[in-house]
Amino acid sequence: GQQLNQSPQSMFIQEGEDVSMNCTSSSIFNTWLWYKQDPGEGPVLLIALYKAGELTSNGRLTAQFGITRKDSFLNISASIPSDVGIYFCAGQLAGNQFYFGTGTSLTVIP
Amino acid sequence: KAGVTQTPRYLIKTRGQQVTLSCSPISGHRSVSWYQQTPGQGLQFLFEYFSETQRNKGNFPGRFSGRQFSNSRSEMNVSTLELGDSALYLCASSLATARSSRANTEAFFGQGTRLTVV
Numbered sequence: 655g656q657q658l659n660q661s662p663q664s665m666f667i668q669e670g671e672d673v674s675m676n677c678t679s680s681s682i683f684n685t686w687l688w689y690k691q692d693p694g695e696g697p698v699l700l701i702a703l704y705k706a707g708e709l710t711s712n713g714r715l716t717a718q719f720g721i722t723r724k725d726s727f728l729n730i731s732a733s734i735p736s737d738v739g740i741y742f743c744a745g746q747l748a749g750n751q752f753y754f755g756t757g758t759s760l761t762v763i764p
Numbered sequence: 765k766a767g768v769t770q771t772p773r774y775l776i777k778t779r780g781q782q783v784t785l786s787c788s789p790i791s792g793h794r795s796v797s798w799y800q801q802t803p804g805q806g807l808q809f810l811f812e813y814f815s816e817t818q819r820n821k822g823n824f825p826g827r828f829s830g831r832q833f834s835n836s837r838s839e840m841n842v843s844t845l846e847l848g849d850s851a852l853y854l855c856a857s858s859l860a861t862a863r864s865s866r867a868n869t870e871a872f873f874g875q876g877t878r879l880t881v882v
Contacts, residue, residue: 699870751822754806
């Protein structure tokens with residue numbers, strides 16, 4: 655299957671700091687989605703990207719669809735304790751099948 | 765608007781048994797996808813159903829099967845359970861009225877069914 659390399663694997667940051675994580679792939683994707691998952695829950699959609707170069711914001715979150723269509727990044731500004739969780743990128747090829755990154759575990763220290 | 769509903773939330777089965785999981789998508793959504801999530805393998809795509817037809821399939825053995833009903837509700841079945849089938853099984857729904865549509869491909873997940881095989 656497709657491999658999505660997501661980094662970093664984990665992050666420990668102070669409250670108020672900015673966070674950046676990214677996903678890279680060997681394949682070209684049509685769509686990139688970013689999700690956050692809390693323990694025991696399903697992933698929650700944060701941002702969807704549909705076009706190479708597209709930059710989209712959702713509150714303190716900003717994500718970009720890479721120009722090569724093989725990568726995407728997610729930034730979180732001014733982190734707060736409720737940002738804690740695991741963040742996943744997902745890339746879509748043709749059809750409705752998504753491939754997920756391995757996740758970035760975020761810990762925010764108050 | 766109700767979200768994606770998965771039942772049951774938790775399940776314990778013994779090796780060799782079979783299990784059926786249920787997913788009710790968001791009203792109006794016609795596509796239902798199933799994923800297996802484990803600590804070692806992450807989120808792995810199982811299959812996708814659209815209008816009662818399996819449209820995409822991941823690399824899982826034939827013990828994993830599914831179906832979709834006319835009201836878009838979907839079930840997933842795993843036969844002859846193995847210890848390695850222990851995982852969180854997630855269902856995601858999307859509008860997906862056309863393969864190339866933009867916002868129609870956004871996938872929304874349920875809370876999952878935690879399956880433990882002993």
